[in-house]
Amino acid sequence: MTGKQEIRTTDSYAPVGPYSQGLAVGDFVYTAGVGPLDAVTGEVVGADVAEQTHKTLQNLGAILAAHGLTFDHVVKSTVHLQNLHEDFAAYNEVYKTYFTEPYPVRTTVGSQLLNILVEIDFVAYKGH
Numbered sequence: 001m002t003g004k005q006e007i008r009t010t011d012s013y014a015p016v017g018p019y020s021q022g023l024a025v026g027d028f029v030y031t032a033g034v035g036p037l038d039a040v041t042g043e044v045v046g047a048d049v050a051e052q053t054h055k056t057l058q059n060l061g062a063i064l065a066a067h068g069l070t071f072d073h074v075v076k077s078t079v080h081l082q083n084l085h086e087d088f089a090a091y092n093e094v095y096k097t098y099f100t101e102p103y104p105v106r107t108t109v110g111s112q113l114l115n116i117l118v119e120i121d122f123v124a125y126k127g128h
Contacts, residue, residue, distance in 0.1 A: 011062035013037040022063045027127035029067055033080070034059045035116040049087035049117045053094040056120050061098075069124050074104045076123040083117065084110030091118060 007022030007029065015021060015032065022031045036045045036055035039062075046052035057071075064070060079095070081087050088108065096103075104122075113119055 007031075007063055007067045009062050009066035011039055011066070012059040013039045013042055016042075022067065024067055024126075027125055029064065029069060029073070029122070029124040029126060031060055031063050031122045031124075033078075033119045033121045034063070035113070035119045037116075044116055046117075048090065049081070049083070050090045050094050052117045053091045053120075056118050057095070057098050060120060060122055064122070064124060067126070069126055071098050072100065073124040073126055074099070074122045075125045077104050077106045078121050079106065079108040080111035080113060080119040081108065081117065082111065082113045084108070087117060 003025055005024040006020045007024060009021065012021060012034065019032050022029055034056055036052035037043065037059070038045050044052070045055040061071065064073065081091060111119070
């Protein structure tokens with residue numbers, strides 16, 4: 001496949017496996033699933049889902065910014081919550097503060113996550 005451009009920033013944590021933080025393909029940007037890890041220490045930030053959601057979205061914002069984008073460019077998000085029923089309301093309260101209408105389409109599911117409460121990935125559109 002041609003036309004893939006890796007997006008990398010030290011303002012979000014380095015990948016913990018064989019994947020990119022983000023890829024630009026044509027007018028679209030795809031991020032990896034991102035969690036609430038500190039960019040320097042790699043440690044989980046936040047004791048509850050609200051704090052972890054803030055940190056996760058800050059990390060995603062850094063990846064978008066590395067390619068000149070903002071949350072306004074996001075067209076799709078996929079969200080994984082460790083405790084879907086218990087944490088949805090608190091996560092949703094934080095999530096909605098990062099976006100304006102029209103909101104991106106979104107899928108939110110319960111998932112078995114490794115030592116974190118939330119993981120999110122984005123698809124963003126940078127076209128005119």
